[in-house]
Amino acid sequence: MYELKFNNNLCKTCPTVDCLVKCQYIDLDKDRAKEEILKISEGKDSFVLHDCVTCYGCEEYCKRGNHPFYLITEMRQKKGILTAPRAITKQWINIGEPQGKFKTGDIKKKVLSFGFMPEFLQLVQGRLFDDVMPSYIYGQEFFCNVVYIHFANTAIIKERLPVVLDNFRKLDVEEVVCMHDECYGAFASLAPAYGMEVPFRPIHYFEYLYNRLKELSNEIRPLNIKVAYQRPCSSRLSSDKHHFVADIMQLIGAELVDRKYQNENALCCGDMFGMLSGYDLRHDVQTRNIDDMVDSDAEYCFFNCPACQNTLSEKVAKKGIKPVHIIDLCRMAIGEKPEVEV
Amino acid sequence: MSDIGHTLATIVGENYVSDKKEEAYFYARDPGLMPDHKPDYVVLPKTAGEIQKIVKLANKEKIAIVPMGAGLGLTGLVIPLKGGIVIDMKRMNKIIEVNETARYAIVEGGASQGFLKAYLEKNYPRLRHSLPDAPPAATIAANVMIHGQGRLAQQYGFNSDMVSGLEVVLPSGEIGHIGSSSMSSDWFSKGAPLPDLSGLFLGWFGATGIITKLALRLYPKKKMRDVDIFITDNENLVPDMVFEITHTEMAEDVLIFTQPLPMMFKDNHHVSYYITGDTDEEIEFKRKMIWKALERFIKSKDGGFMSVPPLMKPTLLEMPQRSAARLADVKKGGGFEYSGPIIMVEKYPECSRKLVELSDKYDLAYSGMVRIIGRGHSMMFGFAFTFNRADPDMMERTRKALKEVSDYVLEIGGVFWKPTVNEQRMALERMDPNTRNLMKMIKNNLDPNGIMNPGNWEVN
Numbered sequence: 164m165y166e167l168k169f170n171n172n173l174c175k176t177c178p179t180v181d182c183l184v185k186c187q188y189i190d191l192d193k194d195r196a197k198e199e200i201l202k203i204s205e206g207k208d209s210f211v212l213h214d215c216v217t218c219y220g221c222e223e224y225c226k227r228g229n230h231p232f233y234l235i236t237e238m239r240q241k242k243g244i245l246t247a248p249r250a251i252t253k254q255w256i257n258i259g260e261p262q263g264k265f266k267t268g269d270i271k272k273k274v275l276s277f278g279f280m281p282e283f284l285q286l287v288q289g290r291l292f293d294d295v296m297p298s299y300i301y302g303q304e305f306f307c308n309v310v311y312i313h314f315a316n317t318a319i320i321k322e323r324l325p326v327v328l329d330n331f332r333k334l335d336v337e338e339v340v341c342m343h344d345e346c347y348g349a350f351a352s353l354a355p356a357y358g359m360e361v362p363f364r365p366i367h368y369f370e371y372l373y374n375r376l377k378e379l380s381n382e383i384r385p386l387n388i389k390v391a392y393q394r395p396c397s398s399r400l401s402s403d404k405h406h407f408v409a410d411i412m413q414l415i416g417a418e419l420v421d422r423k424y425q426n427e428n429a430l431c432c433g434d435m436f437g438m439l440s441g442y443d444l445r446h447d448v449q450t451r452n453i454d455d456m457v458d459s460d461a462e463y464c465f466f467n468c469p470a471c472q473n474t475l476s477e478k479v480a481k482k483g484i485k486p487v488h489i490i491d492l493c494r495m496a497i498g499e500k501p502e503v504e505v
Numbered sequence: 506m507s508d509i510g511h512t513l514a515t516i517v518g519e520n521y522v523s524d525k526k527e528e529a530y531f532y533a534r535d536p537g538l539m540p541d542h543k544p545d546y547v548v549l550p551k552t553a554g555e556i557q558k559i560v561k562l563a564n565k566e567k568i569a570i571v572p573m574g575a576g577l578g579l580t581g582l583v584i585p586l587k588g589g590i591v592i593d594m595k596r597m598n599k600i601i602e603v604n605e606t607a608r609y610a611i612v613e614g615g616a617s618q619g620f621l622k623a624y625l626e627k628n629y630p631r632l633r634h635s636l637p638d639a640p641p642a643a644t645i646a647a648n649v650m651i652h653g654q655g656r657l658a659q660q661y662g663f664n665s666d667m668v669s670g671l672e673v674v675l676p677s678g679e680i681g682h683i684g685s686s687s688m689s690s691d692w693f694s695k696g697a698p699l700p701d702l703s704g705l706f707l708g709w710f711g712a713t714g715i716i717t718k719l720a721l722r723l724y725p726k727k728k729m730r731d732v733d734i735f736i737t738d739n740e741n742l743v744p745d746m747v748f749e750i751t752h753t754e755m756a757e758d759v760l761i762f763t764q765p766l767p768m769m770f771k772d773n774h775h776v777s778y779y780i781t782g783d784t785d786e787e788i789e790f791k792r793k794m795i796w797k798a799l800e801r802f803i804k805s806k807d808g809g810f811m812s813v814p815p816l817m818k819p820t821l822l823e824m825p826q827r828s829a830a831r832l833a834d835v836k837k838g839g840g841f842e843y844s845g846p847i848i849m850v851e852k853y854p855e856c857s858r859k860l861v862e863l864s865d866k867y868d869l870a871y872s873g874m875v876r877i878i879g880r881g882h883s884m885m886f887g888f889a890f891t892f893n894r895a896d897p898d899m900m901e902r903t904r905k906a907l908k909e910v911s912d913y914v915l916e917i918g919g920v921f922w923k924p925t926v927n928e929q930r931m932a933l934e935r936m937d938p939n940t941r942n943l944m945k946m947i948k949n950n951l952d953p954n955g956i957m958n959p960g961n962w963e964v965n
């Protein structure tokens with residue numbers, strides 16, 4: 164059985180307890196935060212286990228690599244503390260169940276992983292990808308299953324992720340470019356945290372895009388637009404790759420507006436909050452987030468996660484901000500027309 | 506052609522009468538599971554006057570008459586069980602008048618749902634009618650004749666409740682006007698403040714008269730429309746959820762579905778409701794009211810709002826919704842039939858359990874499709890099964906499952922909706938004898954020769 168490698172001592176000696184102090188949804192000072200995280204790590208009950216909204220932020224705030232969010236998830240599952248209504252959890256678990264309906268392109272040593280997000284079948288187009296495509300995989304069989312940490316269910320991850328890893332093993336690929344943070348987080352963060360062996364080198368697609376844009380740098384025409392970034396919860400699992408957002412914007416000549424809810428302070432899209440807890444939190448977070456984009460004069464809101472895009476596109480558009488996926492933004496910079504009309 | 510055929514040709518014109526085999530084959534059946542039976546003639550009249558003449562002829566010759574809209578009722582109500590003349594109403598498809606301020610439309614007896622919808626969209630964009638999810642060719646008159654339900658059922662009840670006047674060719678061949686139109690040129694009421702005679706016709710499946718004109722109430726059409734889906738794994742809680750939603754008076758249509766496929770729907774009950782508004786604020790206000798009303802279920806983890814993927818939204822928002830038609834082909838071979846009793850919302854849990862039990866017992870693919878009628882006053886619970894028409898065994902299993910549904914529905918206090926002739930018989934048997942007698946008096950007085958859609962509501 165896979166066990167989370169978690170080091171209590173790192174928490175005991177932590178000088179900042181940023182994991183909980185920086186939390187945007189729970190208000191705690193350092194002393195209380197320490198008390199709570201230690202309680203959790205010792206298997207005791209803590210209000211945090213009940214109130215955490217699953218933004219994943221603490222995975223980034225903890226600079227000691229000690230996976231506080233995975234710990235919270237484990238403990239919730241052990242204690243049977245549901246994050247979401249049962250029906251929602253069931254629905255998500257059912258959605259991810261392998262159906263034998265996966266799609267693969269012409270598989271090479273390097274492959275793009277669309278996970279189980281159909282949006283990528285449309286988004287991944289043009290010259291940015293022509294050195295890898297049509298080497299891609301899509302479907303539940305290659306779905307990282309990390310989303311279940313939202314639902315306090317690591318058991319399903321432990322059951323399915325090794326099978327997914329095996330499926331990759333059978334493909335005999337060397338490098339997997341993960342088109343979603345959760346997919347990358349699964350292979351670069353969660354699997355190692357649980358001692359699962361990953362049979363390939365995961366590459367974050369930001370890194371891939373950045374390198375590819377550099378190769379195509381002659382063709383880049385600066386966009387000269389002001390953009391706000393909707394950072395997804397899942398990017399907290401790979402915060403070491405977050406710098407590529409600014410790097411890419413610089414390459415394509417888009418000005419990242421300076422706003423309150425950015426980088427570590429980014430706010431979630433709110434979709435999960437609606438499912439987990441209903442109207443208020445979702446509405447509050449979305450309103451603050453979008454108002455902040457408006458106040459910072461953003462012309463475009465660009466997305467990394469298609470689920471955030473689905474949730475917020477219409478809402479930002481109604482405020483006069485154009486929604487666009489980062490892939491489409493990059494394609495615009497090299498003179499291509501985005502798949503989804505902006 | 507026989508004498509009757511020739512006489513019919515003189516009434517409607519040669520091109521609009523047929524006794525040919527191919528027509529007889531087509532008009533002998535509907536898309537459901539009931540056995541076929543051929544008509545002797547098919548006619549397509551253009552006016553109420555022509556229908557009067559046909560009815561008089563049928564009375565003289567003592568042959569049956571079966572009025573037919575699009576024949577999409579699925580329960581065999583247009584199958585000419587005793588042969589005779591099928592009167593296909595399709596040529597009487599005019600929209601005669603729309604009164605914008607009093608919000609009603611007067612249409613001919615063969616006008617289709619799709620036609621009225623398109624007409625209103627083009628000419629009266631602020632008006633709509635309660636569109637059922639039947640294919641657009643379904644006719645308005647037939648739909649109210651079978652007490653259909655549409656997109657405004659939760660707000661305003663059965664589509665037949667929205668009728669505000671009728672013109673009917675009686676079994677004698679005379680024309681009757683029902684409601685305000687009997688003494689005024691305005692068609693604003695089917696009864697009140699007069700005695701409401703519409704009940705002599707609505708729900709009778711054409712066995713007491715043929716609707717040649719009707720007025721249907723129209724309702725405000727808001728600029729925007731959206732949908733949310735609240736899901737639960739506990740069927741026992743569905744009635745409470747419906748109660749909370751309807752209590753807010755913020756929702757338009759409220760539908761519930763439960764089905765095992767695709768996987769995302771497995772194990773759960775989906776209470777979907779629509780909200781409409783002229784502004785974002787209006788929509789958001791309504792949404793908030795409903796979300797708040799359901800908050801206690803979220804807190805107890807008994808239910809939650811699912812994230813509706815954008816790819817799914819257009820399907821959910823389209824009117825009519827084609828998902829039922831899509832379900833019809835799950836087993837390939839295009840077979841689909843449902844029994845949709847009208848029943849109390851509190852019976853949802855047992856109905857949904859029965860549906861699963863029957864699908865297991867008869868090895869059938871199923872879907873439970875529910876439409877709330879009124880503010881939780883009742884619901885149509887559709888026990889829907891899909892089958893392959895090329896597979897007689899599967900069809901037989903479906904028949905058996907539906908027969909069990911019929912027995913079960915009566916047991917738990919439900920009333921059949923658009924019942925097959927067998928179900929009509931069961932209903933008449935179960936009915937208070939005095940009520941049955943009253944129906945008999947009506948039928949025998951109106952249709953002494955028993956020529957009108959015989960086999961249906963056979964009170965004798």
Ligand SMILES: Cc1cc2nc3c(=O)[nH]c(=O)nc-3n(C[C@H](O)[C@H](O)[C@H](O)COP(=O)(O)OP(=O)(O)OC[C@H]3O[C@@H](n4cnc5c(N)ncnc54)[C@H](O)[C@@H]3O)c2cc1C
Nearest residue numbers: 574575576577578582637638639644647648653654711716
């Ligand atoms: C995929 C699918 C979805 C459906 N969804 C719905 C739904 O959401 N809501 C709903 O209510 N129904 C629904 N139905 C059932 C049915 O199709 C509709 O109720 C439809 O309105 C019936 O109209 P029709 O013209 O096809 O009726 P027909 O089947 O032609 O006739 C029905 C009855 O009315 C009688 N009749 C027809 N015209 C007249 C007339 N002018 N005067 C007197 N009697 C007449 C006929 O003799 C028959 O007894 C659905 C059916 C299908 C196949």
